[in-house]
Amino acid sequence: MLMSVAKGVAVGMEIGGGQTTVALIDQNGCVQERYVARTLRGRPAVATFDPYLRAIDMMLQHAREHEMEVLGIGVSVPGSVDSLTRRPLQVPILPSLNNFPIGDLLESRYQLPIHVHADVDAAVLGEHRFGAGKTHQRLLFLTVNAVVGASLVVDGQLERSGRQYVGHVCHVPIASTGPRCSCGKCGCINTLISIEAVKKMVQRALRRGEETTLTQRFLNHEVFSHQLLAEEAVRGDNLALRIYRELARWLVEAITRYIGLFEPNIFILGGGVLYGGDLLLAQIRTLIGDRPPSPLWQMIEVVPACLGGDVALIGSVAPFALL
Ligand SMILES: [Zn+2]
Numbered sequence: 001m002l003m004s005v006a007k008g009v010a011v012g013m014e015i016g017g018g019q020t021t022v023a024l025i026d027q028n029g030c031v032q033e034r035y036v037a038r039t040l041r042g043r044p045a046v047a048t049f050d051p052y053l054r055a056i057d058m059m060l061q062h063a064r065e066h067e068m069e070v071l072g073i074g075v076s077v078p079g080s081v082d083s084l085t086r087r088p089l090q091v092p093i094l095p096s097l098n099n100f101p102i103g104d105l106l107e108s109r110y111q112l113p114i115h116v117h118a119d120v121d122a123a124v125l126g127e128h129r130f131g132a133g134k135t136h137q138r139l140l141f142l143t144v145n146a147v148v149g150a151s152l153v154v155d156g157q158l159e160r161s162g163r164q165y166v167g168h169v170c171h172v173p174i175a176s177t178g179p180r181c182s183c184g185k186c187g188c189i190n191t192l193i194s195i196e197a198v199k200k201m202v203q204r205a206l207r208r209g210e211e212t213t214l215t216q217r218f219l220n221h222e223v224f225s226h227q228l229l230a231e232e233a234v235r236g237d238n239l240a241l242r243i244y245r246e247l248a249r250w251l252v253e254a255i256t257r258y259i260g261l262f263e264p265n266i267f268i269l270g271g272g273v274l275y276g277g278d279l280l281l282a283q284i285r286t287l288i289g290d291r292p293p294s295p296l297w298q299m300i301e302v303v304p305a306c307l308g309g310d311v312a313l314i315g316s317v318a319p320f321a322l323l
Contacts, residue, residue, distance in 0.1 A: 010317035011059050011073040011112075013052060014119070014310075017041065017093035021310075022055035024063055024070075025317045029130030031310060033062050041093070045100040053109070060110070072113035073106055074316030076122035086116040115319045119312045120149030121158050123270060123305070126315020128153045131307040132268050140169070140264035141305070142254070144226065144247075144273035146195040152262055172261060174253045192250045193273075198243060199224055205239050212239035230276030244276065248283035252291075255284075259296050270305030 009024045009032060016039060023034035035058055037051040056073065063070050079091035079098075086103020106114045117125065124133075124141035133139035139153045150169035152159045175187035179197070182190075191197055202214060202224075213232050222228060233240035255267055273280060281304055288297060307314055 007068050008071050008320075008322060009063060009068045010071045010320035011056055011063075012076070012313045012317040013056065013073065014076045014122075014313035014316060015039070015052070015078060015091075015094070015097075017078065020052050020055070021313050022052065022059055023313055024059050024068065025314055027321055029126065029307070029314045029318075029321070031314070032068075033059060035059065039094065043096060045096045048094060048096055049100070049102075049105070056106075056110070070112060071320040071322075072115065072317070073110060074122070074319065075102055075106070075114070075116045076119045076312040076316040077102070077116060078119050081116055081118045081121075083116070086114065088116070113320070115316070117312075117316055118149075118151075120151050122312040122315035122318075123149075123307075124151035124153050124268075124315070125158065125318035126307050126311045126313075127268050127270070127305055128156065129318040129321050130314055131311070132303045132305060133266050136264075136266040138262065138264045139266050139268065140258055140262055141268045141270060142169075142189075142251075142258075143271035143305075144193060144269070145271040146225070148190045148194050149271075150189075150258075152264065169258065169262070172257055174250060174257055189250065189254045193247050195225060198226070198229060198247070201243050201246065202239065205242075210239050213237045214239060226272035227275040230273070230279070233276050233279055244280055245283055247273065248280055248287055251280075251284055252287045255288075255300075255302065259300055263299075265300060267300055267302045268305050269302065270311060274304055 009026050012025045013022045018039060020037045020039050021034055024032045026032050035055045037055045040048055060070060077088045077091060078093055080089040082089050087099050087101055088097050091097045103114045103116045120143055123143060127133045127141055128139050137155060141151050143149045148170050170190050171183045171188045173185050173187040174189050178187035179191040180186050181188035217228055229240050233244045284302060305311055
């Protein structure tokens with residue numbers, strides 16, 4: 001029987017629109033225990049949060065029973081967060097949580113250090129501490145799901161909005177023309193490769209009468225997503241493959257722009273856009289290879305996120321990882 005030694009863990013919580021995961025995560029970023037609570041949508045904030053609190057209670061109980069020392073609680077919110085007040089600012093899928101005092105509530109209930117992050121920030125911290133960016137000083141993370149998110153970590157710290165351009169990485173224009181973005185500018189990456197932008201590419205192709213297996217997916221009333229597009233690209237659908245090339249082209253434009261501005265050592269790409277395996281990254285690398293050689297490109301690696309679907313959950317506790 002092994003000697004039982006108190007080991008440091010933290011409670012991570014990833015709030016999601018369908019479900020919320022609460023987990024005990026160790027110092028290596030490994031999930032030791034997890035509980036999935038259903039998210040009740042359309043409820044007031046207190047009622048929305050109640051199942052999450054019960055899940056945290058269970059995790060703390062488990063930690064006590066296994067003589068683990070809980071160092072703190074980290075929360076990942078699917079939206080934007082005021083890092084000073086530790087309140088969500090905008091949570092599009094759970095608007096009742098807007099301005100809800102998550103940090104203060106958890107701190108007074110559990111008497112533990114609390115960190116509340118936007119999901120993309122949690123993800124970049126996770127990749128920096130435990131994943132693909134472990135040994136890098138300046139790390140830029142771009143996640144492409146229904147919307148596009150981006151974050152920069154420098155020397156282990158998130159670069160906050162208001163300093164340089166950061167926090168608004170997604171709103172650095174990539175194209176001089178292009179659809180108008182919610183920020184008022186044209187050509188932001190979000191308007192070029194978000195799921196809405198991809199849907200428009202597909203619609204234009206369908207209007208031109210192009211044949212595609214995507215049509216059958218629409219007839220099945222499936223929700224259009226990067227995953228669905230990737231599945232058809234992997235099966236060899238010409239339209240899906242062409243859209244992937246277009247996405248790769250915009251991503252290389254974005255990477256070029258970001259490298260010039262932020263000088264990252266590593267560029268990590270994550271999110272549903274990677275469902276196609278190496279398809280997209282291979283195209284990105286080919287396009288980069290076709291460019292004239294430059295010292296800028298030799299300084300940077302472009303890699304996929306490696307913590308997978310748990311990246312924001314694991315990253316939410318990155319601040320509690322002991323050096
Ligand atoms: Zn914008």
